[in-house]
Amino acid sequence: MAAEGARSERARTPGPSLLSIGQVLAKLTPEFPDLTPSKLRYLEAERLVMPARTESGYRKFSHADIERVRYVLTMQRDHYMPHKVIRAQLEDYDAGRTERLAPPARIMGASLGAERRLTRADLLRESGATAALLADAISYSILPAAETYSDDHVARLRALAELARFGLEPRHLRGFRAAAEREVGLIDSAVEPLRRRKDAAARVRAAETAREIAGRLELIRTALIRDALGRLEQ
Secondary structure (H helix, E strand, O other): OHHHHHHHHHHHOOOOOOEOHHHHHHHHOOOOOOOOHHHHHHHHHOOOOOOEEOOOOOEEEOHHHHHHHHHHHHHHHHHOOOHHHHHHHHHHHHOOOOOOOOOOOOHHHOOOOOOOOEOHHHHHHHHOOOHHHHHHHHHOOOOOOOOOEOHHHHHHHHHHHHHHOOOOOHHHHHHHHHHHHHHHHHHHHHHHHHHHOOOHHHHHHHHHHHHHHHHHHHHHHHHHHHHHHHHHOO
16 A cells, blocks of 8 residues: 555656657667557556556656666567566565566677667677678578677677588578478468457557567577487487
8 A cells, every 4th residue: 555655646746857759769669669658558458557547648758678678688689588477476576575687698699778770890890700601691691681780689699600510500400490481471370360350459469479488489499499409318
């Protein structure tokens, strides 16, 4: 009850440090380009963030609210974590069962925080790959032909450079690309009923569901590869 009272008081008297939805988007969209007002409202509807309200009903976000949104989006983007699991983590944090909200290190070793924008020269230097390998990766659609690249692209090209030591080249991975496109087709079919709906909340829910399905498919794929490797070792 005390927490509810404090929240109500904060809603009645938003201080100068509280930010509007537009200001929150300005802070977070460089890190999360697909963040929209509809998505922020959906996170509130899912009880993942609870911004204050002015007497006129406008949402106002504190610094803690923004960090909470950042945590939720990071866990979705980097770990395909569904809302119900993130909500349970937030409830543990709110109840004092965990001391802080700290996402685990990003997949493939990329750092948390704002996504870097790297030049082609940066990409080659940090990945240890050759220009020829990058050209092949682009040719086989494993990497985009872009002006700037991200930490994810560095990790991807570094993995290709390491695979090259075993004689595996981008041309050998064409089947991976085809498999990925088939998986996307499965996901698209699963979320199509949500995408057909006109309301913004349904579109946000479709994106969330697609990420959750992708995470489950990744787990199945990894398990199947592990099983196949086990048969080779017998």
